[in-house]
Each structure stands twice: as C-alpha cells, then as structure tokens.
Amino acid sequence: MAEDEIATKAPESDAQQAPADPVVQGVFPDDTRAQAGPSMGEHCVTDRPTPSGEMPTGELSKLGGVDVYIAKPADYPHSPSKLLLLLTGGTGLMSTNNQLQADKYASEGFLVVMPDQFEGNPAPNSVDMTKIDEHPSFLEQVKLKTAETFKSFLIDMWLAYHTPERVLPLLHKVIEGAKEEFADAVSNGGGIYGVGYCFGAKYILILSGEHPDTATWGQAPPKDEEQGVVKKEPLIKAGAVAHGTMVTKEDLEAVKSPTYIAAVENDPLFSEEEVLTPGRKAMEKNGVEHEIQTFSGVPHGFAVLGDYDDPKIKQLQAQAFGQMLGWIQGH
Template identity: 75%
Template sequence: MEDNDIATRAPESDAQEKPQEPPAGQSVFPGDTIAQQGPSMGEHCTTDRPTPSGEKPTGDLTKLGGIECYVTKPTDYPHSPSKLLLMLTGGTGVKSTNNQLQADKYAAEGYLVVMPDQFDNDPAPNSVDMTEISQEVSWLESVKLRTAEGIKSFMIDMWLARHTPEKVLPLLHKVIESAKEEYADAVANGGGIYGIGYCFGAKYILMLAAELPDTVAWGQATPKDEEQGTVEKKPVLRAGAVAHPTMTTMEDLEAVKAPVYIAAVKDDPMFSEDDVLTPGRRVMETNKVEHEIQVFSGVPHGFAVLGDYEDSKIKHSQAQAFGQMLGWIQSH
C-alpha cells in the first residue's frame, strides 16, 4: 500500500418541473453548503470509461418493489448460501455495462447483488444536445450558458435537483423491502443487508448505514417543532463500503452507525478533506463507529468504478479499492 495513505481505522466498538437555481452558498440538497459539497459531479460520475475487452454482464434486469433493478447472483445460488448486497452507482446508472460488470464481480465472490435504478430511468446527462436547451431557461443564459461546459454543468445541476434524498430514499426503501421478501434466505445468511456505493450512490449507502430521524430516513425534513420528537430509525445496512462520494456532508458521516469503509481520493474537490473527510473521521472516532478510510493519491475521482485506464497506477488502485471494499464487507 505504498501508493496510498491509511487515514484511520477505528477500533471495534419529480416531477419534471424547472427547478429553481439554489441561492448563492447553498447546494441542491437542503442544508448542504457549497463549501461542504464542492463541485456537484465530476466527469467520471457521469461518463463511463471504456468497457474491459471481452466482458459481458451475466445478470438480469428485473423489478423489485416496482423499481427496475439489475440482479446478479453467484453461479451456484441457491444451492449454496449467499449474502444480499445492495449496490448503488454513480450517475451512469443501472443500464451501464460497466456498472453491471462491477456488480457481477461481487456476485462472483458469493454475493447476491441488487443494483436498483435509483434515478427512475433518468441517468445523468453525459453529453450536451443544444436542442435540449429550451427557451424556458433563457433567463440564465448570461450566467450558465456561455460555454458548452457551462451548459453541461447547468444540465447536471438540473438533474441533481430532480434526484434529492426525498426522491431517492423512498425508492430505495421499496427495493430493499421487496428484496427482503424475495431473497429472505440471503438476508438471513448474511445477518442483514450489505451495501456498496460509488460517487452519487455512496451518499445513500452512508445514509442507509446511519441512524436518522424517521422522517429524514425516508427523505423528509426533520419536524421544525422539536417537541414533537422524532423516532430514530436504525441503520438499514449491516455494513457498507463506498468509493469517492459526491454530494456527501460531514453530517452524513456524523449520523453513521454501521461499520463503513471509505476509499477517498487525495485533493478531491467533490469530497473535501478539510470540510468533510477530516471532521467526519473525527466524529466517527468520537462515536466509536468502526470505520476505515483509505486515501488514494495520483488517481482521478471515479477511479474505483470499473472501466479501462491506460495508466497502470490507476488500474492498480482500482483493483486495490475493489479488494479493500470486498474485504470490508466480507469481514462483517
């Protein structure tokens, strides 16, 4: 692990309506600040790398709780016991060949993998078609539409405004409840559900590994009248592992209660070390939450998502991150 820095290891213990642009200093997620979140999404969150040559997905697209999911199973299931793994992707979504192949890799290690369409058939825009820019957004042209990059950034901001916790979490809960029934044997064998998340999906794995007020756990706001009281909803996941989270705040890490592993990227503007990672690590230590954070240097945000790179260092780090994430959930 000479290329990487182990930061810490704690001891065992909507509608398609035009969204309003967030006010200055505020993110598309209520309560998050720009300083906390950094840039919204990176190129590697919204665009797949070349698919490894000769590999084809082996799972199937099906529906759980009315939500489309990619489900992939060990070759000997159900004759041999398996464990249930929820995998959440970056912006490229459930129909990405690379994401499906990544799920297959976990299935090959003995996990029954459920990868839901957390975007409800609306994956992140990864290219800009000028015909998609309507007159309805002309009021922002002077600010957001000066360059092609500005247009793409604006479209991603609009996309993020459609996929907030209030939309994503209820969808995930539908899938989870259905999977508990459909694959009760795998849930029982693993003593619960495990979670893997990349980029956008990492935030939601952390939320599912957290103890949250019941309203927040389902994507709703905390009651303004604190005297009403809130019931704390226990973590959905037995353990989770995530890589290069986006849209994640220190408060997300503060709420975590289940064991988590985080593969971070050094100097990642989408997962700030000063504003999120370091204070989040300290609060998990204070809360005695079992965790491990590994910081990878010399790699881009999104490096851990399956896809081909020419740079041998990135390839090595990608394989290492997969091994670390797999090892974490195997050990819990």
C-alpha cells in the same frame, strides 16, 4: 498522502475550523452544503471503456416496483449467499460497466441488487473527449467551452431533481422487496450489506446511519418535533464507499455501521477538510468501526469498473475493489 496510507485515527486538532459555509436546509436537521465548487465530476457521469471481452451475466428485474439489476453467484441458491445493495454513480442501471461491477461482487459470493436510483433518467452524457482535436481551432475552443458550460448546467438541473426526497423512497421500496424475495440471503448475512460509488456513496452512508424516522424516507422532520422524533436504526449492516459526491459531514456524523471509505487525494468533490476530517472525528467519537484510505495519482471515479491506459490507475482500481470487498466480507 500515499495511496496505501490508511487513516483510522486523526491527530488533527479539534480547534481547526473549516471556513463558514452558507446553511442550506435539507432532509436532515442542520444539514449543510458539502463544499463549494463542482458537485459532480466527469467520471461521475461518463463510463470508461468497457474491459475487452466482458459482458454482463445478471438480469434486469423489479423489486418493490423499481427497476433493478440482479447478479447472483453461480451456485445460488444451492449455496448460501449474502445480500449486497450496490448504488452507482450517475451512469446508472443500464451502464455495462456498472452491471459488470455488480457481477464481480456476485462472483465473490454476494447476491447483488443494483437499483435504478434515477427512474430511467441517468446523468446527462458528457462531452466525448475522443472527438476533440488535440489542437482545436479558436472556433472549436469556443464551441467546446459552450458545450461544457451547457453540460454543467444540465448536470446541476439533474442533481436538483434527484434529491434525497426522491431517491430514498425508491431505495426503501427496493430494500423491502429484497427482504421479501431474498429473505434467505438477508438472513444468511445477518442483514444487508452496501457498496456505493460517487452519487451512490452518499446514500449508502445515509442508509448506514441513524436518522429521524421521517428523514430516512426522504422527508424533513417537523420543526416543532425535532427534539423528540423516533430515530431509525441503520438499514446497512456494513458499508464500503468510493469517492462520494454530494456527501456532507452530517452524513458521516450519523453513520453507525462499520464503514470503509476509498477517497481520492485532493478531491474537491469529497473534501478532506470539510467532509472527511470532521466525519472521521465523529465516527471515532461515536465508536464506529471505520477505515479511510486515500489514493493518490488517480481521478475521482477511478474505482468504478472501466478501462484506463495508465497501469497505475488500473492497479489502484483493483486495489480499491479488493479493499471494499474485503471490508464487507469481514463484517
């Protein structure tokens, strides 16, 4: 599928079934594993080089007791703004690139709140590929393979710790704090907007969905009450996400808010067959306004601000930002 192809109506037959996957009980009823294979990619846990000459202009603060980066439009509060919740990939709050990404949305008129989803514990740093010889010796290859295996283990352990049970309560504290401190921006936008990248994409989708009241706070609903639990309305007015990780089809099936998705062609971390296609069908069935755009020839994580040598990736990174920005501006 070409990078400029947008799919909002899928002709796939409902009879097509993805291979059966073992059921893993999660926060949400009937939640299943997104896909087999890797759950986080290299671009989810490492920053690309920072664009030359750019420095963050926002500030570090706290909302609801949680560390946040806040980026404000230059003329705020003299001119009205809208509140935007930005959720990052594994590189987290202190990443210069993530802070610059928040600044970019602020320059377009949004008051941006970017929380520390990981409580000061971002994803383990990946192997620095710039220090590896182009033609490594056998011993160097063994060392590299060992390092990659250990890195994969560390990331799996990190993911096992940063689950919805831990992340969602943090996000709720930030949202409640933002509603109080920036009530003018919330009111002006008629709610809170959201953008999410990689790890953060899953949580924008969750906050854009209708879930049992307990589940939205990271708790599994009581089994004997699942049929009668109170449903919580979406906390995000409109959301835009790029190349999500750990996303399940159930996350998309629960979405109620207008949602834009930037996906990467043949992305094992955000499977077309197991996640996007059933999720798209559910959104169509539920009458949810949505747009799914698939980009080809780019790596997972390409939409996160950072420099690339390949001019095509640079171009599509800018295009993805424009699409995500346009979506939340239009809603």
